[in-house]
Structure formats: structure tokens, C-alpha cells
Amino acid sequence: MEAELSVGQVAKRCGINVSAIHFYEQKGLISSWRNQGNQRRYARDVIRRISLIKAAQQLGISLDEIHLAFASLPSGRTATKEDWADLSNAWKQSLTQRIIKMQKLKDLLEGCIGCGCLSMKNCPLYNPDDLLAKQGPGPVLLNNQDTE
Numbered sequence: 001m002e003a004e005l006s007v008g009q010v011a012k013r014c015g016i017n018v019s020a021i022h023f024y025e026q027k028g029l030i031s032s033w034r035n036q037g038n039q040r041r042y043a044r045d046v047i048r049r050i051s052l053i054k055a056a057q058q059l060g061i062s063l064d065e066i067h068l069a070f071a072s073l074p075s076g077r078t079a080t081k082e083d084w085a086d087l088s089n090a091w092k093q094s095l096t097q098r099i100i101k102m103q104k105l106k107d108l109l110e111g112c113i114g115c116g117c118l119s120m121k122n123c124p125l126y127n128p129d130d131l132l133a134k135q136g137p138g139p140v141l142l143n144n145q146d147t148e
């Protein structure tokens with residue numbers, strides 16, 4: 001087994017494009033070094049890291065969240081089963097929170113379907129000219145649903 005991999009080998013092993021590898025590296029999710037021929041080389045653990053990235057992305061975990069989670073992993077070694085358990089537990093909680101929020105949004109949207117009032121006072125979808133900006137960024141009426 002080779003100790004270090006070229007970008008092409010990593011791409012082939014992970015089933016992704018070389019550009020994706022460069023993108024992950026640019027985002028600080030993986031790292032490489034240059035050999036004497038000035039070609040990028042990757043440690044073997046990059047395969048597991050990319051697998052984790054792909055799995056997390058399937059769950060809708062953002063690259064920023066993945067980056068944060070990876071910061072807890074010791075660099076230079078392959079993520080262990082325990083590492084994965086810790087990461088997946090944290091992501092599971094995040095996923096559960098998002099499912100709850102999406103369910104609430106779905107319920108709110110069901111109230112709007114067929115209504116069409118777009119009342120700035122009552123409709124969670126409407127905020128013309130950002131009139132609710134003083135209450136916070138984004139869809140304030142929707143965000144207020146989080147605390148209920």
C-alpha cells in the first residue's frame with residue numbers, strides 16, 4: 001500500500017473529481033504537501049476524511065460545520081470509529097433540530113397555501129423592505145417560531 005497518494009489517486013479512490021479535492025483543500029477540510037516534483041501528495045487518511053465529508057453532505061451538514069467538527073480530530077491520523085461516533089452524534093442532534101424546524105416551516109406553509117394575504121403582521125413569509133430588521137436578521141417571523 002502506498003503511504004502517499006496523488007490527487008488523481010485520491011479522486012479515483014473517493015469517486016469524486018479532482019476539482020472537488022482542491023475545493024475541500026481550499027476550505028481547509030483536507031491538506032496536502034508538495035513532493036520534490038512540486039506535485040501534491042496526500043496522506044492515506046484523506047480517503048476517510050473525504051468519505052466523512054461526503055456522508056455529512058448527504059445529511060445536509062454544511063462545510064462550515066464539517067470544518068468545525070474536523071478541528072476536533074487530530075491531524076495526521078485516520079479518524080477512528082470513536083471519532084466517527086462523536087461526529088455522528090453531534091450531527092444527529094443538528095439533523096434532529098433541522099427536522100423539527102422544517103416540520104414547523106411545513107406547518108406554517110400549509111397555513112399560507114391558499115391564503116395569499118402576505119400580511120406583514122401575521123404571515124411568516126412576508127417582510128417587505130425588511131421592516132422587521134430591528135427584530136433581527138432573516139425571516140424574523142419564521143425564526144420566532146424556534147422559541148415556541
Ligand code: FES
Pocket residue numbers: 111112113115116117118119122123124125
Ligand atoms: S399568506 Fe396569509 S398567512 Fe401567509
